[in-house]
Amino acid sequence: MTAVETLHAPTGDQVHLPCDVTPALPDDRMGLVIWYKQGHETPIYTLDTREGVTSHWSDATLGMRASFKSDSRPAVLVLTKLRPEDSGQYRCRVDFIKSPTKNTRLNLTVLIPPERLIILNHEGNEIRGKVVGPYDEGTEVNLTCIAVGGRPTARVSWWKAHALLANSEARATVSFTLQRSDFGTDITCQAVTDPLISPVSENISIDVNCKYVVK
Structure with missing residues (x-):
């Protein structure tokens, strides 16, 4: 055959x-x-x-x-x-x-590219703005990104600058402890169904309450 x-x-x-x-x-x-x-x-x-x-x-x-x-x-x-x-x-x-x-x-x-991305906080609530927080320095942050729709099932990843933080199918969760250097840092959720089509992405900025440093 x-x-x-x-x-x-x-x-x-x-x-x-x-x-x-x-x-x-x-x-x-x-x-x-x-x-x-x-x-x-x-x-x-x-x-x-x-x-x-x-x-x-x-x-x-x-x-x-x-x-x-x-x-x-x-x-x-x-x-x-x-x-x-x-x-x-x-x-x-x-x-x-x-x-x-x-x-x-x-x-x-x-x-088909994903229809949209949903970003959830550690409580499972959707983050609708472009800023997450404020969180105190030293707090462990958990964020989940879900790709809605698309064919085939999207590959979802989290990025900080050019560093890959997490990568999974349909949804990806990233966990990290906030440092002073994370203040104002953007992290990006990206979803792609196939290399032939452009990925869908969302940027989130982290608001950090930095600890007072005594000099």
Whole structure:
């Protein structure tokens, strides 16, 4: 069995879905190309060359977003302005004039960034501003960052300057004891679903009540 290719592309971008249109017999050519998507009872796209005139058709879900390039190698169905619902399993069926029918299968995942980040304090309450505290110097602070939504599940990390503090899937918790040098320091929660799309981030500034130092 031929392996099923997996493709990834960001929401709003475009993707090229490959299809094998090479006939098994010499002096042959493709006659009909039919694209199916799992969950749809009828084809989503067709290209018909059997009468010597090329005819394209796409269903309402694709509309003008779909086009087939038979002269590229491999031939591809180009989908533009990708939507989350474009994710799924596709099958390209090619009927030739003389050669046996060919099928190409693939999976498409449309990448979605997280909708937003939620930052919680040690009591589980959401921090809505850009400043956390004030805390007394020497206090242990616990902050949790949660990525809401996104596909695939986001990788969440905490950063202080360029230092990685914590890194986990879907949510990450950071704990540290406040020092005088932490006053006004920004720490950043960052979430990314895939390297192909930009991460989502939130900065939090720490307000510290510094101990009085007797000189």
